[in-house]
Amino acid sequence: MSLPFDPIEEARRQWTEHGWGAVDAMSAVTSITRAHQIVLGRINEVLAPFGLTFSRYEALVLLTFSRTGALPLGKMGVRLMVHPTSVTNTIDRLERDGLVRRVDHPDDRRTVLAEITDDGRAAVKEATDALVEVQFGVGALPKASLRSLDAQLRSLRLAAGDFTEPDQWSEQPR
Amino acid sequence: MSLPFDPIEEARRQWTEHGWGAVDAMSAVTSITRAHQIVLGRINEVLAPFGLTFSRYEALVLLTFSRTGALPLGKMGVRLMVHPTSVTNTIDRLERDGLVRRVDHPDDRRTVLAEITDDGRAAVKEATDALVEVQFGVGALPKASLRSLDAQLRSLRLAAGDFTEPDQWSEQPR
């Protein structure tokens, strides 16, 4: 399964050899793509026995964290940073599997709430244990590396306008 | 489009508050996911005018770099680090758009070669110019950050067994 050389390094070499520009950017982007592919694959392997995928798991976790166990689909999309139609799709499948239930919003009839079921809560619990067990598939890296990587990616996200920096000098205010 | 807070930092906070483990791993993985989503989105926006997506573009680049402009699909899958069936899918679409042509392998009748066409070469050229122009969507980051990020992700890939380190102590040998 594993190559005797680093294909990204090979790409850098070819890219440079052909005199093409932005090698570092190309390389970084390719690395992100590949890292994502690896990590997602590992996580989905771990989640499969529970009938979950990472996106479904993330949705369930979000509901678990909410006060009432229910959230409008739209709000979930914002928090999960995915397109509204992706949330509809995710909730469809979670509902099909009985891990979530669609509920009318009491005040706004346009809004639909996704409410986690007891089965859903049980699934999150087990799945979380399994993921923590394998450190989300990145257990092979030391904690310092993970933090450093996280910080680098945060810069990337900030530069991309993913969110606005509230205050550079204060810790998260709660 | 951009939130007034960092949703990943918020996730860390909640995760910690609930006493769940592997916070750094969870955070790093979520960051990778989001970074991938952002970068891929930007790149695909740039490529759309040329009728390309990132995966199609990568396939064309690989063919451009090959000596004869043609490669077996299987070899492409290995180099691009994707499943064989993904290559079939990609080549289907490239062929549909006339950027690639399927050719019989001269010696091995099991093997199919994908050969880049003149239109394909032209498309790669224009698309590459456009991508380099915007530094693959990560131009906002300084070169040092890109290199650092790349190195971190290389560690992750190495730890995941993505490839085997040829020699730990030498710099990349060319």
Place this chain on the structure above:
DNA sequence: GACCAATAATAGGAAGTCCTAGTTTCGCGC
């Protein structure tokens, strides 16, 4: 009070990824 723009969700469609199952072909071993 009526109208109209914005908001929330969904339907349908295009793409990408992977997996499991075929079919065809190769090449090694006996």
Place this chain on the structure above:
DNA sequence: GCGCGAAACTAGGACTTCCTATTATTGGTC
């Protein structure tokens, strides 16, 4: 020379993501 496992590709299916367009509802404006 035959057979049989391995290799290369494709078909079909599940899932995720996004986009555009549609429907229902809300809330502010005149």
